[in-house]
Amino acid sequence: MTALTAMSLTDHELTRARRRFLKAGAATALALSPLGQLLAKAGGPHSGPSHPGYGRLRPVRDLTTGLPLLRLPEGFSYLSFGWAGEEMAGGAVCPDAHDGMGLVRAEGEVLTLVRNHEIVTGAGSFAPASATYDTRCAGGTVTLRFDAGAGRLLDMRPSLSGTLQNCAGGVTPWGSWLSCEEFVSDPGPVRLGGGEHTLARAHGYVFEVPAEGLSRAEPIVGMGRMRHEAATVYPRTGEVYLTEDQESGGASGFYRFIPKVRDDFLRGGRLQMLKAVGEPDLRTGQLVGRRLKVEWVEIEDPDRGFDSDGRPIGLQAQGYAGGASKFSRLEGCIAGDEVVYFVSTNGGDAACGQVWAYYPERAELVLIFEPSDPAVLDYPDNIVLSPRGGLVICQDSKGPRQHLYGLTAGGELFVFARNDVVLDGAMGFSGDYRGQEWAGCCFSPDGKWLFANVYRPGFSVAITGPWKQGLI
Template structure:
């Protein structure tokens, strides 16, 4: 390898606006210890203490419950005007911090919009399929004033933009969690059927500045994408698939590390001797890993559709690849790739897996024995203080942000209290709406997260303590 490898040249790091250094300061190495501790304890921790009603600094409404001393503001609400006087879309989902300059943080936020009228909300050059209304918005937030600076469209014409991941060079990978084929007809509302002008099921890259090229990264495959993460040592991209019947864990070996649109090879994980990893596994077991080539990454098919045997996961299974169920969050840290299976395990309430690239081993780090321990683990993010934030997406009537200490103690950090009566044009009880997109500012002083419905972002700050989150 050159001195300029394994992944990023000095030029590309500088191009990322210092983001590589900012994110490195968050310290990813504790992730292995945290998740391992989660598998050995279900004890609760006092955390930051009891929760109490807190009023939004923006609207004045009592939208959250937080520990004493913490405050928050909301911004980027659905329906508010973006740059160009375009209404902000709803269904706020995955999100990441892609740049930081002084006190201003840049976030890219997914909008998991599927069947909806109106079409693209982005300029034509950042639109993939003009009649489709999913995509991303880019927001700048000033941590010094605690206010949003501006918000603008950055990608649209996509569908069901669920999760994704931040790249080491300061961009966002926005993933479509749906598979549709060009020419396929889909009902949009009661009186209109949209014929797809483009195929869907791709990953798109969004820069921190300007607009996405809206060009799909075909080499990353066409399937029900969930999350993506990159090993900064090699540039290899790891991906999860949210398949209900069966799902694969994939990697894309880029032809040119850091330049994903230039193509690469897609492969599906094979756990030797274990073709089915959905049930019947034991916590702590390790399995040797091999990789199965996906010859036709663009041959997408919904695994629940009549053409499922043509899809990416079917190709992988035919070559001996192992199946999971509903893979969700995915993060690289401590030299490993950690990923979650929402309803995996014998109790069907969650698994956490770790892939070790250096030894080519797969480890079942944690399997929840009961929903009272952990139910439906989704996205996670590491804190600079050695803890872990877990977004809840369960069937519970009130959704929470959980914290996990460095020793594995679980605590409730934030509880939704979103009940609206016409504010912002929304009415109803939204306490059961999922949390998504948790991420920290580069200095670690602000935690950002999305309330999926009715759709807004929160920025939380307060008396953080080492060892917690």
């Protein structure tokens, strides 16, 4: 592994570095919007990958196991770490279902990541009691420290558990992780993972996890009780933007939380749902590049997880009553300095995805990418801004192969990596995992490492190589 330039960052310097990182991604905002190169493409869906990216993919052996787990372009290498089944600090076993992840701290060459585990069972907490929300649930987060200079994992430890279906989330500017539950339930009997369980507490919340130590395991009620996906903090205002994933063919909402206190979400705030003026349903029939004016509908009761018919759409019912707009299955969400990007995993006329951009200062919403065929892009999920421009998009489709994509500053798509995991007893697993989703993509502050997760059997990778400006 190539050693990275040493970093020695105080908390203040780290905040400034994060701002520079966000600005580097946001510098592409005009090019990624109809105000830039996408204006020429307005009105039509995208018919195929349109950029060579980093070139043809080839099998590359993992520097940890020696196995060809991924396909990457020439010159790129990677190492796997944080596998399911490995022992963590304190003796607990690392769970599987590796989902959303974010980098929350950089101290010299030591990088701290927090990773979600989307467990949907009642098997019990894997974290200490003080970081456990509901003792009858087994979802949560694991905190990992990675040595960027040596290219190795230093340690991993549980930091939150007793939660359910921790799917995506997002980092805060002050160095913590927002972990989002994608399961709404009241206390009492519920069916989880094919079995009947009795929950001690209500679920469907967001929890904050610090870079050091343990989470307080206290739900941020003000961010609502719903099928949460991702969360991202808009750096200019401290507002939190949240996506919702209603999987069963229903509609989903896009939300904004305005905190009373910028860095203390437990103090409460206002929750709102996006309304595109004149467009009540954004799931289909949209034009790439068209600008939509946005208003926000107040959610009066953010803790109302169910509607009057007992369906887990209590927030939606409030929002739609005020004219809020419908999206199809919202997933990843990431904020730059001037724009918030989010994706609909199966939206669009071809039902294989949409990439949206919301501009808070102008209160405008723009569809910036919509594929016309699943062979182009199918079911985009987690996303992250690259410091070199463009977006990294994780794939979670029903297809036999899953990819990491790059979307350039000019709105051109290319394939960057492919899941090629087939195991025969290695790391305690056997089977063909090539259809398992990518998740948790995030960059080191200097941009030399791209981190991502393979959902099952469950491990993280750190990818490095000859990165190029304007790509990812």
